[in-house]
Every structure is written in structure tokens, then in C-alpha cells.
Amino acid sequence: MGAQLLITGNWYQAVAVQAADETWQVDGLALPVTGTWTVEVEIRVSDFERVKLPGSITLD
Numbered sequence: 001m002g003a004q005l006l007i008t009g010n011w012y013q014a015v016a017v018q019a020a021d022e023t024w025q026v027d028g029l030a031l032p033v034t035g036t037w038t039v040e041v042e043i044r045v046s047d048f049e050r051v052k053l054p055g056s057i058t059l060d
Helices: none
Strands: 004-008 013-018 024-026 035-044 050-059
Touching: none
Parallel strands: none
Antiparallel strands: 004 013, 013 024, 035 050
């Protein structure tokens, strides 16, 4: 099994799994509406440091 990333939000929690091609995949997360979503990935790089990566995704 590859690395895992826990994704949490106001109404959801999901685990992203790193695939063999080094992309991250989340199975079973259904977003309720289409449109543009603002997302933020928070990465823990050490016990005392986190990095936040903001962005957006568009669902059609």
C-alpha cells in the first residue's frame, strides 16, 4: 500500500491514497453540487510544521 493522506472538512472525511503513478486518489467522496469548489490541502511536513496549498476545482 502507498502513502495515505487524511482529508477532512465541515461535513466529510476521506482518505487519499497515493497510486503507483504517484497521483493521489480519493474513493467514495461525493460532492453534492457541481460548480467551482475552493480547496485547501494541508500537509504536515514535521511534528511542528504544516504547509497549506490553496486552489480550486471545477465539477461539471
